[in-house]
Amino acid sequence: MSYNGSGVFVRLYNWVTDAAAVTPISSTKMDAEFDGVATGLTNCVTKDGQTTITANLPMSGFKHTGVANASASNEYAAFGQIATSIAATNITDLNDATITSAAAGDFLTHNGTVWVNKKHLYRKGTSIASATTTDIGAADSDFIDVTGTTTITGLGSTATRNHVWVNFTGALTLTHNGTSLILPTAANITTANGDVAEFVRISGGNWKCVNYTLASGAPITGSVIFASINPSNVATSADIIAGTSSKFVTAAGLVSHLGAVSFVKSQYTDVNSGSTTTPYDDSIPQVGEGNEFMSVTITPKSSTSVLVIDICVAAYAASTNNNITGALFRDGASDAIAAWDMTEATTSLSPSGGMFRHILTAGSTSATTFTFRMGVGTAGTVTFNGRAGSRLYGGVAGSSISVTEYKS
Numbered sequence: 001m002s003y004n005g006s007g008v009f010v011r012l013y014n015w016v017t018d019a020a021a022v023t024p025i026s027s028t029k030m031d032a033e034f035d036g037v038a039t040g041l042t043n044c045v046t047k048d049g050q051t052t053i054t055a056n057l058p059m060s061g062f063k064h065t066g067v068a069n070a071s072a073s074n075e076y077a078a079f080g081q082i083a084t085s086i087a088a089t090n091i092t093d094l095n096d097a098t099i100t101s102a103a104a105g106d107f108l109t110h111n112g113t114v115w116v117n118k119k120h121l122y123r124k125g126t127s128i129a130s131a132t133t134t135d136i137g138a139a140d141s142d143f144i145d146v147t148g149t150t151t152i153t154g155l156g157s158t159a160t161r162n163h164v165w166v167n168f169t170g171a172l173t174l175t176h177n178g179t180s181l182i183l184p185t186a187a188n189i190t191t192a193n194g195d196v197a198e199f200v201r202i203s204g205g206n207w208k209c210v211n212y213t214l215a216s217g218a219p220i221t222g223s224v225i226f227a228s229i230n231p232s233n234v235a236t237s238a239d240i241i242a243g244t245s246s247k248f249v250t251a252a253g254l255v256s257h258l259g260a261v262s263f264v265k266s267q268y269t270d271v272n273s274g275s276t277t278t279p280y281d282d283s284i285p286q287v288g289e290g291n292e293f294m295s296v297t298i299t300p301k302s303s304t305s306v307l308v309i310d311i312c313v314a315a316y317a318a319s320t321n322n323n324i325t326g327a328l329f330r331d332g333a334s335d336a337i338a339a340w341d342m343t344e345a346t347t348s349l350s351p352s353g354g355m356f357r358h359i360l361t362a363g364s365t366s367a368t369t370f371t372f373r374m375g376v377g378t379a380g381t382v383t384f385n386g387r388a389g390s391r392l393y394g395g396v397a398g399s400s401i402s403v404t405e406y407k408s
Helices: 015-020 027-042 079-087 237-242 251-258
Strands: 108-110 115-117 143-147 163-168 196-203 206-213 260-268 272-274 291-298 306-317 322-330 338-345 351-361 368-376 382-384 399-406
Touching: 260 291, 272 291, 291 306, 291 399, 306 322, 306 368, 322 351, 338 351, 368 382, 368 399
Parallel strands: 143 163
Antiparallel strands: 108 115, 163 196, 196 206, 260 399, 272 382, 291 368, 306 351, 306 382, 306 399, 322 338, 322 368
C-alpha cells in the first residue's frame, strides 16, 4: 500500500526507528519499501502525457490553466475559445443575418454548424401593414400584427419565416385560393380586431392557414364567419339555400329552411248560425250548399310546396237525427276539395265538430283562399261556436282554419 486512499503516500518502514532498535538492514524490507515508492509513482499523473487517467479527478475548486484550444469534440474547450466562437461571425440572427456578438435578451442554440439566435420566438415582432400581397415571410418575428383593412390575396414569397402567427387589428378580407392562400372551409374570411391566424408556408409564395381563432371565441362554420356578420341582416330561406355568407340565420329561419316555409291562420270566436242544407248523400258538396263560416288566404313560396290545411270547428245541430257536413273549398270553385261527416245529432242541440286535415300541392305562387262551409242534411239550423244561436264558455271556445306550407 503506497497511498492511503486520500492521496497521502504511506511508508512501510522507518529507518531511524530500526537503527535505534539495532535492527539489521534487510534486503526484504528495502525491496518492500522501494516497491511501494514505485507503485506510488506509477499512480501519479505524468506531465508528458504518459499516464492514462482511470478515475474522475476532483479539482476542489481549482482550474486547469494555460490550456490550448480544443480541436475535437472529445477535448476540453478553453473559455476563451468559446467566448471567441460566440462573438465571432457564426451567430445567425433572427433575420438569418450574421452578427458579431451576443447581446442581452438573445437566446442562442447551436445547430451543429453555427449558433442561432432564437430570441424572435419569445417576443412580438414589428407590425406589417395589410396589402394585396402581405409578405409575412419577411417578418422579424414568428408573431406579428397585421394592421389596416386592405384585402389580402397573397402572403408573399420571402423565405425568412416559414411559420407565422398573425394578429389582425382590423376588418379586412382574406381571399381564399386553393393553391396560394388556403383558408379553413375553403372560403373567404372577414377578420376582426383580435382574430389570430396561424400560417405555414407550403412552398414559395404558397401558404396555408392551419388554424384561425376568432376574437369572440366562436367557431368558423361553413362559409359563414359568425363574428363578422350583422345580426340585423337576417337570412331568408332563399339566402340559406344560396349560401349567402353575410346573412345572420335565426332559429326560426333555420326551422323554415329545414321544413315549414310559411304559416297562416284564421281564428274565430264569434257565434254564427246557418240553415242552408248540405245533402247527406254520395254527391260532392257544392259551393252553394251549407253556409260559409271560415276562410284563410295564403301566398305559397313555391308552386311545388306542400300545403297542410288544419280545421278545428265547434258546431251544434238544432234538431235530432240530422247530420252536419263540413266541406272545404278552394278559390270559390264549385266542387269541394274535401268533406267530412261531422257526426249525427241523435238528440236536440247535440254538439258536433272536431279536427280535420287536408293536404295538397300548392300548384302556384299566387294567393289562394280556402273556405270552410257547414250544413245540416235536412231542414234545420247549425250553430257555429255556440248552441241554439247563443255563445258558450264566455267566448274562449273558438274555431280555426290554418295553412302550413312545407318545402316539397
